[in-house]
Amino acid sequence: MTQINENFLKLKAGYLFPEIGRRVSSFCTNHPEANVIRLGIGDVTEPLPAAVIQAMHAAVDEMGARETFQGYGPEQGYEFLRESIAKHDYQSRGIEISSDEIFVSDGSKCDTGNILDIFGGQNVVAITDPVYPVYVDTNVMAGHTGEVDSTGRYEGLVYLPVTAENNFVPEIPREKVDLVYLCYPNNPTGTVLSHADLKKWVDYARQNEAIILYDAAYEAYITEAGVPHSIYEIEGAEEVAVEFRSFSKNAGFTGVRCAMTVVPKSIQPMTADGERCDLHHLWNRRQTTKFNSVSYIVQRGAAAVYSPQGQQEVGKLVAFYLDNARLLREGLQAVDINVYGGVNAPYVWLRTPGGQTSWDFFDTLLEKSHLVGTPGSGFGASGEGYFRLSAFNSRENIQEAVARFQQLLG
Ligand SMILES: Cc1ncc(COP(=O)(O)O)c(C=O)c1O
Known part of the structure; x- marks a missing residue:
């Protein structure tokens, strides 16, 4: 008889975004005339x-000529991209990360999940609460947890609340x-975390042989001085x-x-036998076995982000979304809502008005203002009573959303 990975059965049934989708589509079916603005995903x-x-067009042309055609690339990514990353994102900030410590991939979602392949099953895993759900679910899938309780917390995970009470x-x-x-x-x-707050975690990891x-x-959304752009700005983090x-x-x-x-080469965790081993080597082994990297065309596009033109254009894009975040923040503050975030990130996190639960506020907002956000409780038990708005939208929609918030809450 074929067995399945029964850890998957432990996953909470109603995943956040499908549930939002279900409520929004039911509302739209009943109110086809409503102009719903989505500030959710x-x-x-x-x-x-x-x-x-331009870079991707040129790469497509290269793929069309025998002399410049590219087949499988290096599993770790092309050197032209790894070097640009090392130089612009790290070395220019005085961080000694070399190009061969960088692994190009098709997404951080996959990588944050796949990384569990190279860690043992007995580790005690800590996550912040609320949290990006991928970290939790991939640990459930890997069998690192017990069952889920009525608040949505899994037995065996260590939850670190981040709320207004502890300044997040x-x-x-x-x-x-x-x-x-x-x-x-x-x-x-x-x-965000200050340099001093992040240093406490790096020191903890060094003292306890933990890995962060x-x-x-x-990172691109950081606007304030004193906020680390990379964890490697903290002394010893490369270990x-x-x-x-x-x-x-x-x-x-x-x-x-x-x-x-x-994955820096200086991370050397211990095996059960007390031998040091090289995490970089394990990840390289994992990637070369299970992954064939990202297409040449896409990597050429990514490398263009580091060109002077690319840097200028990306800067404009980020500034545009940050301006949206500012409009949301200021618009909500004007009607006495407590808002957090949105200064160094494209997300605004707010306290639900009148102590409503996150889902009650979701329903009110959808029904009365035709606005969609994300209930904080969907990101973890400590997100209850909070709500997330995304600044990824057109300026017109953001302005309209602010006007509707003010009408509802003013
Ligand atoms: C915290 C965090 N990490 C990773 C990702 C996914 O990134 P990628 O598109 O590279 O998979 C997201 C996407 O929303 C995210 O919020």
Whole structure:
């Protein structure tokens, strides 16, 4: 008899976004005239930068000529892209990450899930709460948890609440943890960690032989000084941290697909026999076995992000979304809503008015204002009473959404 991976059966039935989709489509069926504005899922809306398009066109032409045609590329990514990443994202900030510590991939979503292949099943795993759901679900799938409870928490995971009460800074847990997921700028709260706060985590990891999985998918949105752009800005992080970056949210690659994972060679975790082993080698082995990298055309497009033209265009895109976030923040603050995030991230996180539950506020907003956001409780038990708005939208829609919020809550 064929057995299945029964860990999948432990996953919560109503995943957040399908449930939102179900409620929105039922509303639209009953109110076909309603102009529903979606500020829910964090997908970009603006077209790709011209520099990227030009580079991809040129790469398509290269693929059409025998002399320049490319077949399988290196599993780790083409050197032209890895070098650009190392130089622009790390070395220019004084961080010593070399191109061969960078692995190009088709997305941070896959990488943050796939990375569990190279870790053992006995690790105690810590996640912030609320959290990007992929970290939780991939640990459930890998059998690292027990069952889910009525609040949506899985037995065996260590939850680190991040709420207004602790200024959205996760506290170091009392119990010893082995793997810690940190995402900054944060999805869903839009908040950031200071250099000092991140240093506490790096120090913890060094003292406890833990590893930090640091998701910096929203790094491009950092506007304030003193906010680390990379975990490797913290001394010693190259011994304890893997960093994930993506072209999705800066250059609009959500549909094109390109990202990168940095696995420094100095991460040397211990085997059960007490031998040191090289995490970089394990990830390289995993990738060369299970992955054939990203298309040449896409990697040429990604490399164009680092050209002077690309940098300028990406800067404009990010500034556009950040301006949307500012309009949302200011518009909500004007009607006395407590808002967080939105300064160094494309997400605005708000306290639901009048102490409503996240889902009650979702329903009110949809029914009365024809607006869609994401209930905070969908990201974890500590997200209850909060709500996420995404700044990825047209200016027109954001302005209209602000006007509707003010009419509803003013
Ligand atoms: C925190 C975080 N990490 C990773 C991703 C996915 O990135 P990618 O498009 O590179 O798979 C997202 C997408 O929403 C995200 O919010």
